[in-house]
Amino acid sequence: NAGVMQNPRHLVRRRGQEARLRCSPMKGHSHVYWYRQLPEEGLKFMVYLQKENIIDESGMPKERFSAEFPKEGPSILRIQQVVRGDSAAYFCASSGSGGTYEQYFGPGTRLTVT
Amino acid sequence: GENVEQHPSTLSVQEGDSAVIKCTYSDSASNYFPWYKQELGKRPQLIIDIRSNVGEKKDQRIAVTLNKTAKHFSLHITETQPEDSAVYFCAASKPGGSYIPTFGRGTSLIVHP
Numbered sequence: 001n002a003g004v005m006q007n008p009r010h011l012v013r014r015r016g017q018e019a020r021l022r023c024s025p026m027k028g029h030s031h032v033y034w035y036r037q038l039p040e041e042g043l044k045f046m047v048y049l050q051k052e053n054i055i056d057e058s059g060m061p062k063e064r065f066s067a068e069f070p071k072e073g074p075s076i077l078r079i080q081q082v083v084r085g086d087s088a089a090y091f092c093a094s095s096g097s098g099g100t101y102e103q104y105f106g107p108g109t110r111l112t113v114t
Numbered sequence: 115g116e117n118v119e120q121h122p123s124t125l126s127v128q129e130g131d132s133a134v135i136k137c138t139y140s141d142s143a144s145n146y147f148p149w150y151k152q153e154l155g156k157r158p159q160l161i162i163d164i165r166s167n168v169g170e171k172k173d174q175r176i177a178v179t180l181n182k183t184a185k186h187f188s189l190h191i192t193e194t195q196p197e198d199s200a201v202y203f204c205a206a207s208k209p210g211g212s213y214i215p216t217f218g219r220g221t222s223l224i225v226h227p
Contacts, residue, residue, distance in 0.1 A: 004151060033214065037172045038205060041219065041220075042217045042218060042219040042220050043203065043217045044217075045214050045215075045216075045217075048214055056175065056214060091157065091158065101148070101207055101215075102148070102158045102160060102163065102165070103148070103160070103215070104160065105150075105157040105159070107156070107157050108157055
C-alpha cells in the first residue's frame with residue numbers, strides 16, 4: 001500500500017531557475033493539497049486540487065507559482081524564477097473522495113535556492 | 115477565516131510524565147480537529163483526530179479532548195517516552211467545498227530519558 005510519493009526529495013536551484021515538484025497521491029485518493037513549511041514554522045496551505053481542477057488556490061502567491069493535477073500523472077507544483085525566500089520544505093497531502101477529512105502527507109521536497 | 119492558536123511552543127518533560135498541548139480555534143463552524151506528529155526531517159503523520167460530535171477520544175497513551183463551547187481542544191500524552199519527542203501540530207477544519215485544515219504553529223515536545 002504505497003503512501004503519498006513526492007519527488008525529488010531534495011532540489012537545489014539557483015536564483016531565477018524553475019523548480020518543479022511532483023506529488024503522487026495515495027492509491028484511490030483524488031484530492032491533493034500542497035503546503036509550504038519554513039524552518040521551525042507550521043504548515044501553510046498553498047493550493048487544493050482535484051483531478052484537472054484547482055479547487056482553492058487562496059494560499060498560493062499570485063506570481064511565479066502554479067499547480068496542476070492532470071488526468072494522468074502526478075500533481076505538479078511549479079515555481080518560476082525562484083528566489084531565496086522560496087527555500088522551504090514543500091509537502092503534499094492527499095485524501096480520499098466522498099468527504100473524508102483525513103489527510104496523509106508525503107515525505108516532502110526540500111527546496112534550496114542558492 | 116479560521117485562526118488556530120497552539121500552546122506551548124516548546125514543552126520539556128521527563129520520561130514517564132504526562133504532556134498536554136492546547137489549541138484554540140476561532141470559527142465555530144469547524145468540526146474536525148486532527149493532530150499530527152512530525153519528527154525531525156520527516157513528514158507530518160496523523161496520530162489522532164476528533165470530530166465535533168464527541169468530546170473525547172483515546173488511543174492507547176494518546177487522548178484528545180474537545181470543548182466546542184470554549185472552542186478549544188487538547189492533546190494528552192501519558193507515560194511519555196523519548197520516542198514521543200517531535201513537533202506536534204493541531205489543526206481545525208470545517209465542511210464546505212474544500213476541506214482545508216488550518217494548522218497551529220506547532221509544539222516542540224522534548225522527552226528527557
